[in-house]
Each structure stands twice: as C-alpha cells, then as structure tokens.
Amino acid sequence: MASTALEQHPQTRPIAVHEHGWATESQHATSEGVVRYVRCAGCGSRRVDVEPAGAAPPMAASAVVGP
Numbered sequence: 001m002a003s004t005a006l007e008q009h010p011q012t013r014p015i016a017v018h019e020h021g022w023a024t025e026s027q028h029a030t031s032e033g034v035v036r037y038v039r040c041a042g043c044g045s046r047r048v049d050v051e052p053a054g055a056a057p058p059m060a061a062s063a064v065v066g067p
C-alpha cells in the first residue's frame with residue numbers, strides 16, 4: 001500500500017533556476033535612493049533595484065521580469 005515512488009513535481013518554470021548575475025544597465029538618484037535597472041547576463045531577465053540612501057545593501061524593488 002505504501003508508495004515508495006517519489007512524485008514528480010510539475011515543471012512550473014520554463015527556464016532553469018539559476019543565481020542571477022545582475023549587471024546595471026542604467027541608474028539614477030531619487031529621493032528614495034539610487035534606482036538601478038539591472039539585467040542578468042546569464043538569462044536576460046530584468047529587475048529594478050533600489051539602493052537606499054545610506055549603507056544598506058541594494059534590495060529588489062520589482063519582481064524579476066523574464067527575458
């Protein structure tokens with residue numbers, strides 16, 4: 001009765017998950033901090049990052065947009 005076979009997870013994404021390597025395409029300063037438009041050199045996905053004024057590391061301000 002016990003099933004030993006692992007169920008296959010459905011493929012939910014057409015592209016393989018990898019660690020994006022973001023490169024800045026353009027940036028500009030705003031009152032919120034520096035807004036960067038970044039693009040992954042590996043898969044071409046894009047994202048918008050905001051680097052808050054101060055020493056905090058950049059954080060994603062948008063979802064990843066696929067190529």
Ligand SMILES: [Zn+2]
Nearest residue numbers: 020040042043
């Ligand atoms: Zn990528």
